[in-house]
Amino acid sequence: MRIVFLIGLITLVLSCCGKNTDEHTHQESRCRCSPDTDARLAEMMARDYANDHKKLGDRYFREGKLEEAKLSYHRSIAIDPTFTEAYYRLGQVYLKLNQPSKAKEIWEKGLEERPDDKKLLKALKKLLKETPGLKKEEDG
Secondary structure (H helix, E strand, C coil): CHHHHHHHHHHHHHHHHCCCCCCCCCCCCCCCCCHHHHHHHHHHHHHHHHHHHHHHHHHHHHCCCHHHHHHHHHHHHHHCCCCHHHHHHHHHHHHHCCCHHHHHHHHHHHHHHCCCCHHHHHHHHHHHHHCCHHHHHHHC
16 A cells, blocks of 8 residues: 555656646755645545554454554544545444444444445444344434
């Protein structure tokens, strides 16, 4: 993942800084990219940073450190609210902590961001099937 990120970063920088535009002269010590390029670069960095937190959460989860995992997945979601894998993993933590209503809530939030996410849809459907009381909480 790091290699893909670095290749993307280098490509963006070269596409911006390799051109001699009105914004860029050879005398400048720093390249100034267009706002679109800056935004794409920031988005790539945020996605990579969110994934790092998700991976850390995965490690904590495997080690049984559920509170630490929960915190890492929350950080991942805070950085990139569209990162549905982090929502899925966080829901798994809540299930391990015997908090199915929190898992349901988290998965529903993930589906608000990406309504077509198959993994979240499948997990939520399974949870509602296996825990009928959750449907009644929603109605009440």
